[in-house]
Amino acid sequence: MTAAALSRHLPETCKLTHVVTREAPAQDIFYGSVTTPIAYNFNLSLEVSEPRLLLESDAAFSFGTHYQGWGGDAQAWVQGFQQPLPVLGGVPFHQYLARMGHEGLEPYLVSAAAAKRGAFAHPPEQAAHPLSRAEYGYQLDVRSYRDLLACATDTSRLVVIQAEITDIDTDSEGVAALHLSDGRTLLADMFVDCTGPEAALLSRLGATLTGERQLGAVMTRTPESTLGPAVRTVTGQAFGWQSITPLQGASTKLTLFAESDEAPALRAHRDAPEVSAKAAFGRRSQAWVGNCVAIGQAAATIEPLTPSPMVCLQRDIERLISLIPLSCDMAMERREFNRQFDNDYQHAELFRQAFFATTPVAGSAYWQAASPQPADPRLDRKLTQFLSRGVLVSYDLEPFTPEDWVVLHYGMGRRPLRGDRLADQTPAAQVEAYLSDLKRQIETTVAALPSHHAYMARLKPFLRQKSS
C-alpha cells in the first residue's frame, strides 16, 4: 500500500526503491478483513476505483461487523457503518430513544438491518430514501488486496528488489544503509519500514515497543459458491474471538487468541490453519526516528477486533504522503508525524478498549489482559458522559465517528441514566409516531433489497461491460 501510494503521489525528483523481502508476511492477517467507508477515497487516491476493486480482487461490500456472544453477558449487536443519525430540534436522535424508554438503537439503523438480513445495495443519493443513511466499507482478504495494489503501483516510478535484508548500518541520522542478500548495499535519504511487528529498521533506532499483550491468530480460507452477507461476524470466546468474513468466492475464518489459550483456540478453529501468526500487540515509542518512518504494524500492532488496523494503516500512509520531507533535515516532519500517529493510535485504542468496558469473561486470559489499568481518562470521560446523560464526547480528528460510538454504546447495552431535557419538548405521541414510522420505513426498505450475493452477481457483469 505504501509503495502504491508513494508511486502515485511523489514527484519524479524522488527516486523510490521497494525492497520486497518475502512473499506474504503471515502477520498481515492482523490487519483484519474489514475496512471502514474511508477506504473508498483512499483506494481512489491509488487509482483503485470500486469497480476495479470488485473485479480484480475478492473484496465484497461491508455494512459493518456483527458481534455475538461478546463478554460475560454474551452481548450481540451489529456495529454498522452509518451516516450521522438525525438531529431533531437540535436534539440527537438517541436522546429520543432514552426519553421513550426504547432499549434498542438497531431497529433504526438501516445498515444494521440490511446486514442482518444479508442484503445489500448501494446507498442512493436521495436523502429521503431510508437506505441513504447507510455507509459501507469493504470485506477483503489482505493477500488479495495486496496483490491488487501491487498491480496498481506505478512501476515506472519504482525499482523493485527481491531480497532479504542481511544487515543494517545506522548512524547519527538514523539508517545509513541496508545490506541485501543479493550482495547489494542500498543507500537512501529516507527509509520507510514496512517490515511488520518486528520493525526491522525502526527497532534498530531505539524505538522501543510498549505493550506486552501477546496474541496469536490462525486463518483459513474456505471456497464458497454463494457470497455471504455484507457483514463480518465476530463471536466472542473465552480464548479470544473468531470471525467469519464473506468474500467473493470464499469466506475467511480468523481465530484470535491469548497465547496461553492456543490449544482451545485451535480446537475451536476446527479447520487446518492456512496462516498462523503471533505478535506482541502495542506500539513503538515513536513511529519516526531519524530518517526512518514506520508504517502499519512496524509502528503499532493493533488487534483486528475493529477495523482499526486498516484505518490506522491508511492514516499512516496518508500522513506520510502529506509530510514527505523537503530535505534531509526532517525534524519538523518527524515531530508532526509522531504527534499525529500518537493521537491516531490512542484514539483507535479508546475505541478498542471500549469493547472491554463490560462484564469480562470469567477466567479468560484474553479478557484479563485486554484493558490497561488504570483506564485511560479520555475513555472514562466518554463513558461517564454517555452513561450520565447520553452526551458524546469527541476528541480532535478521531478515526471513529460519533455514530460509531453511539452504535457501540447501545450495542454494548450502555444507556444514559438521564435524558436530555430538550427532548421533552416534543409530545410523546409525536416522538412515538416518528420512531414507529422510521422503523417501518427501514423494515420495508430492507425487505425489498436484494441479497448481497444477488446484488454482486448483477453488478459485476455491468461493471465489466462498462469497463470494456
Next chain:
Amino acid sequence: MPQRSEAIKNICILGGGTAGWMTAAALAHKLRGLPVRIELVESEEIGTVGVGEATLPLIRKFNEALNIDEATFMKETEATFKLGIEFCDWGRPGDRYIHPFGDYGRPVDNIPFYQAWLRLRQLGETARLDDYSYPIIAAEMGRFQRPGGDPDAIQAGFGYAYQFDSSRYAQFLRRYAEASGVIRTEGKVATTVCDPETGFVRSLVLDNGKTAMAELFVDCSGFRGVLIEQTLKTGYDDWSNWLPCNRAIAVPCESRGPLMPFTRATAREAGWQWRIPLQHRVGNGHVYCSSFISDDEATTQLLGHLEGPALASPRQLFFTTGRRRKFWNRNVVAIGLAAGFLEPLESTSIHLIQEGITELLQLFPDTGFHSADADEYNERMGLAFERVRDFLLLHYVANQRDDGELWLHFQNLALPASLEEKISAWMTRGHIIKYEFGTFLPPSWLAVLLGQNLIPRGYDPRTLKIPEDRLRAESRRLREAVLAAAQRTPDHAAFLRQVGGASHQAPLTAGVG
C-alpha cells in the same frame, strides 16, 4: 449537592447586556413548552459593555435557530453584512490583508490550493493568494451577496456574518425573549443568598426589596462576575502575559465613504484600533496596553484616526485577558464577560457567548447538578477559550513590527508550545497543524500567517507532480472566475436595501456613490 434530581423549573439570568438577552432568548426558545420560568434581572443604572459589534458566521445559526428573520433583525440592529476582517499594518506598517470567512481557491489533485500558490510564487507568479478568494475580492470592491446557487460556483462556498449595534441587538432579543415568556425584573443585587451546606446560590435579594429565586443561575453580569466571582470566589486565570492589552476606548463616529462589508483592525504602536461599519454610524475603538501608552495618548490616537465627527464621548473600558477557572461552578454558569475576556481582534466576544449558550443547552442540568455536566461544560469552554487565545496571540507574534514596546514584548515572549510548533510547521513547508474543535480552522490560520508575511521556506512536494503550465492555467482561470463573480455581485448597500435590511435612518446614501 441537593439530594434529589428533578427538572429545573426556575432559571435566573443576572445581567441584561448582549450575553444576558442572548441567553434569555435562546433558553426561552429552546425550552418553550416546558414548565420552566426564566427571569432576567437587570438594572438600568448599570451600563452594559456592548462587548462587540462584529460577529462570526455562526451567529446566523443562532438567529436561524430562533426563527429570526434576517431582514427584520438587520433593520432593527442597523446591521451590515460582513465578509471578513481587514488587518492593516499588522505585518509591517503599510501592509494590509483580509481574513475572509472561507477558503482560498480549490484543491488541486486533493492538495490545498495555497500549496500550489506557494509553488507558483517561487516560480515568479505575482498574484496574491487573496485573488483566489471570492469573499476577499467582493469585500475589497464593497460588494455583497449571500452564498448560493450552483454549489460548484466560486461564489457558493463562503461564510458571512454581521456587524451590528450590540445594544440594539440586546434590545431586539429582549423583545423576543419577553414575548417568549421571559420575565424581566428591574433591580441591582444587594445580597446573594447561598445554601450554607452546599454553597449553591439560592436567591438574589435586590436593592428594591424584590427577591429572585431559582435552581439555576446564569451569570451575565459582565466583568464583575457578581455570582461566579464575587459570590462563589471561583478564581480567574490571568492571560495578560500572552495578551497584555488591558484597556480600550470606544467611540462611534459618522460614516464616510462606501459601506464596506468588513471590519477593520489597524495595528497601533501600543495596541490596535477597530472600525466597524454599521448602517447608521461607524463603531471605533482602541485596544491598548496601559504599560506602553497613557490613556490620554490612546484617546488622542483614536480620535485622530476617526473618519467622521464623533457621535459620543469616548468611553473607557478596563479588562484583564483571561478566563474564569470554572465557567460552571455549583449552580452558576457564567456566560459572556463574566466567563472571561479575550480582546475582540477576531470578533469572538459574541461568538463565545453563543458557544456558552450552546454548550449549556447541550448539558442542561437538573436539580441534582451532577458534576459530570459541569465538568464537561468546563472542559469544552476551556478548550474554546484557549484556542481563540492562541489564534489571537498569533497576530501579535507573526509580524515584523518593532516600533513600540508592545511589539518588542512579543518578540521576546515564550509562546505556548502548541503555537510555537504551529508556526514552525508553517515556516518549514506551509503545513498547518489542524484541529477539529475550535473556532478557527486552517483557512483562518493561513490568512493571518500569509497576511503577516510569514512566507514558508518550502511547500508540499506533491504539487511538483502537477505540470507547471497546467497549474498556471488553472490558477489563471480561477482568478478570472473570482474576479468575474465579484464584478457580478451587487453593491453591499444596494443589496442591503434590496433584501429589506436597510433601517429607516438615512445611512446608506453615503455608501452608494
